[in-house]
Amino acid sequence: MDVSDPFRVETVLAPVDGSEDSATAVEYAVAVADRYDASVHVLFVLGREVVQGMDSGVVDEQEVADNTQGFLEEVAGVTDAYDVPYTTSVAHGFSPSIKTRHPGSVVLDAADSIDADFIVLPRESVTDAPTEVLEKAAEYVLSYASQPVLSV
Known part of the structure; x- marks a missing residue:
């Protein structure tokens, strides 16, 4: 191991969850x-309302896929600007x-x-916006992650 670093x-x-805060977290990542x-x-982590809506047929899966893909394409612009390799997944x-x-x-x-x-993720939210899935998970990840975590 290099002692200097x-x-x-x-x-x-x-x-990410598609929120502005998660887009900011990507910039830090x-x-x-x-x-x-x-x-x-x-x-990309899908929230409870989206998952339940898709399961019940109330939410159009193709629309969710298109929105998710659009957000991930925006993320690609950030990674490309720094020439950082990236991969994506949805859960x-x-x-x-x-x-x-x-x-x-x-x-x-x-x-x-x-x-x-x-790990870089949005910090705990002070709002209850249903689309901001990850901000509600920040405390859990900070408590249980074995990796260093930056919450922004």
């Missing part, structure tokens, strides 16, 4: 990745059959799955 990062996980010559994995933040599945556990499971060295 004992902190090594190869993969930064940036969970890309800056960290750029600093450490790492890659970014952007995980349901809730499950009607698995009671322990929530946005915080989804983020930590993804971090383990991709072997993330660092």
Whole structure:
């Protein structure tokens, strides 16, 4: 290990939910990745209302897919500007059959799955906007992550 820089990062996980705050978190994740010559994995976490709506047929899955893809394309612009490699995935933040599945556990499971060295996510929200899924998970991730976490 290089003594001059004992902190090594190869993969930064940036969970997003389509909110402005999560877009800001991606900017920080890309800056960290750029600093450490790492890659970014952007995980789009779908909220309870969206998941339940898709399950019941009230929410159009194609519309959700299009909105998610649009947001991820915006993220690509940030990563491209810094020439940081990135990958993306989408996960349901809730499950009607698995009671322990929530946005915080989804983020930590993804971090383990991709072997993330660092996590950047939006901080705890002071609003109750239903689209801001991850901000409600920040405290959980900060408490239980084995990786360093930056909450912005």
